Amino acid sequence: MSTTDENSTPGGGFASVFDTEVVGRWSAPGRANLIGEHTDYNDGFVLPFAIDRRTTVTVGRRDDRLLRVASTFDEGIVEISLDALDPAAMSGWSAYVFGIAWALSEAPNRATAPAFSAAGGDLSGLDLSSATGLDLFIESDVPVGAGLSSSAALESSVAVAMTELWGLDISRQALAAVGQLAENEAVGAPTGIMDQSASLLGRADSAVFLDCRSLDSEVVELGFETAGLEILVVDTHVEHAHATGGYVDRRRSCERGAAALGVGSLRDLDVDDLERAAEVLDDETFRRVRHVVTENQRVLDTVRTLRTDGPAAIGALLDASHVSMRDDFEISVPELDLAVETAQAHGAVGARMTGGGFGGAAIALVPVDRRDVIADAIRASFADAGYRAPTVFTVHAADGARRDS
Structure with a gap:
């Protein structure tokens, strides 16, 4: 999802679609995963960080029970009644929005499910019987299909807006479980809880060290700026779809x-x-298992190394993570491998693919004074290989979901 006019004021398109009065704007970030891939749905460890690319939802109140949603990336308005919320009635990108409302209403029935029970808190107050409808206008600069979790950014921005406007008392940890439930059952993507947790819990210049079994989370300072390092993202434009294909197969193998x-x-x-x-x-199953087991250890080692030796010392762990995803989990593609190898050859501290795989993006931890050299080398290597030109940009660890106005 990307805005059609990057110079427009966030939410500026709301009035061109809806006639209700704007009551507020909320946003949530995409995320990059520093390390810990396909460990989340195996109850393992992950180390993502929220990025400075965000999805914004502008909201108006209605006096009926309709939810209506529009966006800069699709024409028309999609609507559903709060009285008709059901995953079977949802499809397309709007399922991410309507799915959040459904998951909020469904959460009390899932209170004993691991994600909700681990989050703690009383979910009995999540009652939408008296909630009024909303008009929601979505815009985003989180790239779609790049492994930067545009879906969780959409879910989380909508979730914080709905819970505030409907006066629902729910923790950020439980709200991450709401987002996961929506994505699993309304959208049909069997993802873990990492993406929503990063989008909801992220902090500037920090990563979120998340135990996906207990849902205990800890903010870990990255220290990239002090060390003169940045994260370079290489969007290969090779698109993936989590609801189909290899992602499902890998989960079943695990x-x-x-x-x-x-x-x-x-x-x-x-x-x-x-x-x-x-x-x-x-x-094959052994190699799938070996990736997850060793990746969990790499996450723990990365957290320890960040604390003891600083970010310049984690490069070998990033590199090993990519090799494991390429050879054991077999979720890389030639474009991702080329991006990683080129970054490594031109001075990156470390590099790896990020996200679910089968396309998407690679990340490289690079010295600021080598950033442009490495980016140019990656573009040139893609051109020489006859691949579609990648989009290369930097991201910085940012704050999580919030109300903007």
């Missing part, structure tokens, strides 16, 4: 591996268990 090894999830394994796993599992 579930099969855990079952065969007699554990509830791959979180229950560590690197010492891999020798036994190699004996029990077929080669």
